[in-house]
Amino acid sequence: MAITQEPKVKSFETRLFINGKFVEASDGGKFELKSPATGEKFVKVSEATEDDTNAAVAAAKAAFPSWSELSPADRGAYFKKLAKLIRESHDELAELEALSMGRPVSAYFESYVAAESLDHYAEAGYDALGTSSLNTPGFVNITMRQPYGVVGAIIPWNVPVLFLIGKSAPALIAGNTVVVKSSEKAPLTSAKIATLIDKAGFPPGVINILSGHGHISGNVMSHHMDIRVLSFTGSGRTGRIIQAAAAKSNLKNSSAANPPAIIFPDANIEKAVEQTKFSMQFNTGQVCMANSRIYVHESIAEKFIESFKKSFADLKSGDPLLPTTQQGPQADELQYKQVHAYIEEAKKVGKLAMGGEPSQHQNGFFVPPTVFLETAEDTKPMKEEIFGPVVHINTFRDEDEVVAKANDTEYGLYAAVYTKDVSRALRMAKKLDSGSVGVNCTSPTGAKDMPFGGYKASGTGREGWTVSINNYLETKSVLISVDDE
Ligand code: NAD
Numbered sequence: 001m002a003i004t005q006e007p008k009v010k011s012f013e014t015r016l017f018i019n020g021k022f023v024e025a026s027d028g029g030k031f032e033l034k035s036p037a038t039g040e041k042f043v044k045v046s047e048a049t050e051d052d053t054n055a056a057v058a059a060a061k062a063a064f065p066s067w068s069e070l071s072p073a074d075r076g077a078y079f080k081k082l083a084k085l086i087r088e089s090h091d092e093l094a095e096l097e098a099l100s101m102g103r104p105v106s107a108y109f110e111s112y113v114a115a116e117s118l119d120h121y122a123e124a125g126y127d128a129l130g131t132s133s134l135n136t137p138g139f140v141n142i143t144m145r146q147p148y149g150v151v152g153a154i155i156p157w158n159v160p161v162l163f164l165i166g167k168s169a170p171a172l173i174a175g176n177t178v179v180v181k182s183s184e185k186a187p188l189t190s191a192k193i194a195t196l197i198d199k200a201g202f203p204p205g206v207i208n209i210l211s212g213h214g215h216i217s218g219n220v221m222s223h224h225m226d227i228r229v230l231s232f233t234g235s236g237r238t239g240r241i242i243q244a245a246a247a248k249s250n251l252k253n254s255s256a257a258n259p260p261a262i263i264f265p266d267a268n269i270e271k272a273v274e275q276t277k278f279s280m281q282f283n284t285g286q287v288c289m290a291n292s293r294i295y296v297h298e299s300i301a302e303k304f305i306e307s308f309k310k311s312f313a314d315l316k317s318g319d320p321l322l323p324t325t326q327q328g329p330q331a332d333e334l335q336y337k338q339v340h341a342y343i344e345e346a347k348k349v350g351k352l353a354m355g356g357e358p359s360q361h362q363n364g365f366f367v368p369p370t371v372f373l374e375t376a377e378d379t380k381p382m383k384e385e386i387f388g389p390v391v392h393i394n395t396f397r398d399e400d401e402v403v404a405k406a407n408d409t410e411y412g413l414y415a416a417v418y419t420k421d422v423s424r425a426l427r428m429a430k431k432l433d434s435g436s437v438g439v440n441c442t443s444p445t446g447a448k449d450m451p452f453g454g455y456k457a458s459g460t461g462r463e464g465w466t467v468s469i470n471n472y473l474e475t476k477s478v479l480i481s482v483d484d485e
Pocket of ligand 1: 154155156157158159181182183184212213214215217218219222233234235236237238239241242257287288289385387413459
């Protein structure tokens with residue numbers, strides 16, 4: 001495929017942001033980014049070394065005492081400036097993500113959510129309160145909530161700005177300082193955000209942003225004794241490696257998933273088709289909550305499947321820089337190959353009903369919208385996360401059967417139920433092993449003030465406006481013996 005739209009971005013920030021300065025990697029090392037739309041190399045980005053990672057942690061540690069002494073309002077003032085700069089940079093951030101991981105500019109929304117989150121956290125620091133207890137005779141006991149110190153954040157490539165801000169903002173407003181490692185597949189928006197952090201005037205070292213691979217800087221971070229909390233989002237495989245390395249640390253949010261959407265005969269079928277299709281189309285299926293398994297009641301299966309296929313096939317795929325493009329390429333060659341391997345596997349255990357063949361675009365890592373029917377339940381394509389525009393549509397007869405099938409996976413991040421029967425919806429919500437359940441809606445529907453995270457191997461902990469600050473605060477019990485008069 002040829003890029004038909006000339007990008008407006010002419011130069012890229014590709015350096016590391018350590019202690020308030022942009023620097024090349026200490027050994028001059030760089031890694032190359034390829035455009036997933038054309039397969040061509042287009043920029044080289046600094047690869048943080050062990051020394052660079054240690055320098056970023058040292059800078060964050062040095063910045064901690066004075067940052068944590070500021071009032072939440074004073075910390076929040078920087079957030080408001082950064083939110084404004086991020087909003088102003090929307091178009092550039094959208095292009096950077098289109099160029100590095102193929103997200104169509106038409107589907108870029110992260111700048112708005114990130115800015116809104118910063119505005120929210122700018123005001124939320126005063127929520128960090130301790131408690132008091134008079135339950136021990138002779139004592140007035142209190143708890144204090146205090147920041148940990150240096151927080152590490154290791155983020156994935158699929159919605160990088162959301163994770164960069166979603167992890168950093170609550171940690172920072174609680175008084176911690178932060179080191180973020182972006183994903184080697186999508187480092188450009190994080191580096192751009194670093195330039196905005198610089199413009200917003202954050203004190204040096206309060207937030208440091210590294211680019212590079214997991215086995216180098218990520219590995220140093222997950223073993224680092226001065227990183228007191230490590231917040232990670234990515235694959236279950238990496239989550240396990242980090243959890244093992246960070247056994248002495250105390251936080252990990254790893255999540256992968258293969259979410260089910262369940263369609264009952266009384267559902268609004270048109271709405272269910274459009275929304276379950278959008279869930280698979282959005283970010284080309286590279287979303288941890290994409291409903292890659294759809295269970296439709298056998299009495300409406302034919303009608304549902306026909307309209308789903310039609311709607312899924314209608315997607316306009318191509319140059320992610322074009323505002324009319326709905327479906328871009330997979331993020332890189334590795335993702336593309338993984339998705340194709342799942343497709344080949346699924347051909348052996350299910351019926352290919354649409355797609356599954358090489359895409360019409362000769363270059364670039366495009367996968368056509370693909371639908372399988374009647375895929376055998378106990379197989380890899382049903383049990384694992386595909387992370388591409390590939391959906392399995394199976395049928396069911398009754399509630400017990402579909403709950404058993406939906407829950408029979410090691411994951412549990414998001415499930416969806418379509419029905420007009422309120423009792424059935426709530427019964428299903430209770431029975432599904434999932435951190436979030438959508439009723440008459442599916443992913444990516446979310447709510448900023450609801451905790452987000454997974455059951456089972458889809459993660460530990462929850463994130464969201466009402467819970468995240470707590471993830472970054474220690475609790476100290478202070479026992480005060482009060483003398484009699
Ligand atoms: P990944 O696990 O390959 O990488 C995530 C991050 O970990 C990257 O920054 C990577 O460089 C780093 N990393 C890799 N190996 C490491 C190591 N040994 N030590 C330390 N860091 C290491 O995941 P990905 O491919 O970037 O992202 C896709 C995955 O993320 C999917 O499985 C998806 O389900 C999951 N995800 C979950 C959510 C959620 O909120 N639940 C959101 C987005 C993505």
